Amino acid sequence: MDLPDELLHEVLRRVPPRRLAACRRVxxxxxxxxxxxGLVLEHLAPGPLRGIFVDFFDNFFDxxxxxxxxxxxxxxxxxxLGFLPNTSRAWREWNRHCNISDHCNGLILFRxxxxxxxxxxxxxxxxxxPWPAAGFPHGRGHxxxxxxxxxxxxxxxxxGVPKRPSPPVYPPPAKKPRGRYSLVTWTSTYVENLPLSLRESYEQEVESMGSMEWPPYSYAVQMFSSATGQWEDRHFVRQGDAVTTVSGMWSNPLADGVHGCHTAVCWQGAFYIIRSGGFxxxxxxxxxKYVTIKTPTLAQKLASHTNDYGYRIRPCLYLGKSKQGLYLTAHEGYELRIWIMHGVSESCHxxxxxxxxxxDFKPxxxxxxxxxNTRKExxxxxxxxxxxxxxxxxxxGWDSEDDSIIDAEGGIGNNLQGETKKCxxxxxxxxxxxxxxIFLGNRYNGxxxxxxxxxxxxxxxLYPAGDTLLIMMSYITSFIYTPCKDDLLPAQNDR
Known part of the structure; x- marks a missing residue:
């Protein structure tokens, strides 16, 4: 028997939010x-912006x-995150590998x-x-x-992309090399000087691996699900054509040169991630299922450059979500180019x-x-x-009329050219x-x-108070934090 709408609404309104979320899956x-x-979405949807989690790397103390x-x-x-086990300041100073790996709609992945x-x-x-049977692959989880x-x-x-095979060692060493610095440096001259049979066998191996499609038709992803509490290999089938081949990735400057400071977004029931190669x-x-989406041509024409102090700066592709949906940002030095994605769906790839x-933020x-130099912010x-x-x-809060507002358009006088050294x-x-x-960091200022x-x-x-080795610290990752007020995590220490 169907209940009247008014009565059904009153019944559902009295169900606790977590139980109501479970009822949605019946x-x-x-x-x-x-x-x-609208009984559950308002409670479960991520809340407003509360801040930004920032990861630093201390080059001096590693x-x-x-x-x-x-x-x-x-x-x-x-x-x-002091409520987690072994996260005291003393433990973090002893253990050098404490870092935030990812954030998604209020939950944080912490290593x-x-x-x-x-x-x-x-x-x-x-x-x-749990630790996966095959171990974590290279790179962070999402x-x-x-x-x-x-x-x-x-x-x-x-x-990741399969690595180019290493040539055979010739002549074979009398003893197996030991130590991390005993690796042979492979050059084109070394390969050319190999015996003919070894060189042909090696070239065939490289050609065979390099001719494979990338990404592959069946893409194996290592996945943990909280519903099962287990790791498994999930195979996603590609819809549409491949982007390139493995050999194309080996020669693609974006495959190694682009650093994705934030590469993944969960949006409208799908998961988007920037992969090596700029797609x-x-x-x-x-x-x-999965599809590949080509990024704008202009975003792919990034190149590493050197800053004012002679350090190499790698270009960066950033994928985020904001008011109008998905935003792709090509970040190179002080320059930002921002695109908005339109029209993507299950039927439109x-x-x-x-x-x-x-x-250009430099001026x-x-x-x-x-x-x-003459006023305090x-x-x-x-x-x-x-x-x-x-x-x-x-x-x-923010005051759009205060003195810390700067017009980002226009040039600067010649008398300020020396000040760019401070950036x-x-x-x-x-x-x-x-x-x-957009939230930005420069000279450890936000x-x-x-x-x-x-x-x-x-x-x-934008740095911990009291630190004196600021020049030794660099940003690793940052995550916009929007709280979620409910979850299915164990009640270790509820509010």
Whole structure:
């Protein structure tokens, strides 16, 4: 017997949110009845922007650190993730491999030595992942979590491009080499001087491997599911043509030269990730299918360059989501080019790219640091690495009329040319999830850049207070944090 709509609404409204989320998975009619009344989406959807988790690498001590860059918030967010096991400051100083690997809709993937955790800073719940039988592949895992569809999460590890085979060692060594520096350096001259039979066999092996499609038709991904609590190999079938071949990837400058500072996004039920070679893969987790999406031609014409101090800066492709959907940013030095993706769906594999914005920040930062010599900026954000989180420091929100706003358009006078030496490069920290605002880092200062008005605003210091070896520290990764107030993680330490 069907219940009247009013009575059904009252019954569903009294069901706890977590139980209601479970009811959505019973059948399509139940899901439509719950979603049509908006009873669970508002609670499970990620909340507003609360801050940015930033990972640093200390080149002097060869270890990693992380902190939470934000305004004062109540309740505070534990930027050190001190509720996890073995995350005290003393432990982090001893263990050099504590770092945030990924964030997705309120959940964080955290590596602590050989242990990997999925945690929710809002609820302070966490779960330790089992070690996969085959071991973790090279590179970090990616977290997939969409609370509007399910409170279960996945961790995906993607295989890289097969490496070019090494030539045979000739003549064979009398003893097996030992030590990390006993490797032979292969050159074209070495291969040419091999005996004919060995050279032909090696060239056939290279040709056979290099002729394979990339990415392959059946793409094997190592995946952990919280629903089963196990790792498994999931095979995704490609829809459409391959992008290139393995040999094409070996010769592609983007395969090694592009550093994806943020390469993955979970959006509208699909998972998008930038792969080596400068293309995007879109995975449908429900159908075990994937498609490849070509990035704009201009984004692929990136090249490494040297900054003012002679250090090599690698180009970067950043994939994020904001007000209008998916944003692709090509970041090279101080220059940013931003595209918006339109028209991608299960039936349309070739989206349109709209060039939204392009800017060169070098004049803007030069002007900022010159003017900063005569006035003190108001810090509305602060980087927190303590276990207590930020205290409430009152209302220190953004003010579009304050003096820290800088016009990012226009040039600068010749008398400011020397000030560009103070700019160590710009780091893209992330996009505001609901507004067209980009968060940037420069000289360990945080900034907000408004796409609509081309205004640059100073936020605060972007390094741990008291550190003196700032020149030795560099950014590794950063993650925009939007809290999720519910999950299916074990109740280790509920709020």
């Amino acid at each position: 059948c399509r009619n139940w899901r439509d009845a719950i979603d049509g009344r 270890n990693r650190r992380h902190g939470f860059f934000s305004r004062a918030a109540t309740p505070p967010i534990d930027g050190s 602590n030595g050989r242990a990997t955790y999925v945690c929710n800073p809002w609820t302070r719940r966490w779960a330790k992942l 977290l997939v979590f969409d609370p509007t569809l399910s409170l279960h999460y996945r961790v995906m590890c993607f295989p 995007i893969m879109r995975f449908s987790l429900l159908e075990d 070739m989206p349109e790219w709209e060039l939204k914005h392009q800017v 803007s930062f030069s002007r900022f640091y010159t003017s900063n 108001v810090e509305s954000w602060i980087l927190d690495i303590s276990e207590e989180g930020l205290n409430d420091r009152g209302d220190q 160590y490069g710009v780091h893209l920290l992330g996009y505001h999830p609901c507004k067209e605002i 900034f907000a850049y408004y796409l609509g008005s081309s205004k640059l605003q100073y936020l605060g210091k």
